[in-house]
Amino acid sequence: MSDRQAFYKKLKWLWVFIVGILLFIATEQALKYTGNPNFFPTVLLLGSFVIPVTFVTYIYERERRLDTHTGSPLVAATLCFLVGGAIGVVAAGVLEFETLKSLSALGLLGVGVIEEAAKLIFPVGLFLWGRYRSEMDGILFGVAAGMGFASLETMGYGLVSFVRAGGDINILEQVLLVRGIISPVGHAAWTGLVCAVMWRERQRGKQGRFVLAAFIVFIVAVILHALWDLSNSLASSTTASMVFTLLGNLAVAAASLTLLIRRLREARRYSGEAVSK
Secondary structure (H helix, E strand, O other), rough: OOHHHHHHHHOHHHHHHHHHHHHHHHHHHHHHHHHHHHHHHHHHHHHHHHHHHHHHHHHHHOOOOOOOOOOOOOOHHHHHHHHHHHHHHHHHHHHHHHHHHOOOHHHHHHHHHHHHHHOOHHHHHHHHHHHOHHHHHHHHHHHHHHHHHHHHHHHHHHHHHHHHHHOOOHHHHHHHHHHHHHHHHOOHHHHHHHHHHHHHHHHHHHHHHHHHHHHHHHHHHHHHHHHHHHHHHOOOHHHHHHHHHHHHHHHHHHHHHHHHHHHHHHHHHHHHHHOOO
């Protein structure tokens, strides 16, 4: 394989992003030009899924290069994204029905617990199945489930915002853009982090530490989630409030992404050492 072919092979995630964006722009412009409502579901679907699918593809490509024993878990990752995301959204929506009536700190903490637990339902099933056992597998499945959850949640927010704005496509675009950009540092990072630690502790074979480590990282994910929701719940039209919300989001995003990148690097290093032995 030539260096150019190897370079393009490493950038499959970028091709997924480019093709997805072009398809979104084409259907969005068709909707604006024709006013045909039949284009709306496609615009909503593409706008909600392009960035999440791109990010999962990025993680998958890195996981596949280190996998020498069980084969590429493409089907499992896809199921995590679609089935895991759907189960998480439904479970969280039902359980949050009463909790969301309160925007208190305790209520937001409850939302964090519910959503972080709901997103883990399908990945935990894969964990118990036990076929895929590396930490890189855990990160992939966690990120996929988190991104599936985020995509379906974005579709809901996009539809509601579109209806409330009286069919203003520009409002829909803003919702899809903002939520798409923040999805890797939100749901994907939090669920990916929890799954990474779960798979890591099993991989190390330290049964005594497993429960404690999994509990601690779950609490960390819940706290990051609650802080994110808290900073956004305080948003208003005042400049001070907007600055506070922006800084709060940036702080949580930086912490979430840093923790995920750290686990990703450690998992790759550990897998690389295992392969070289």
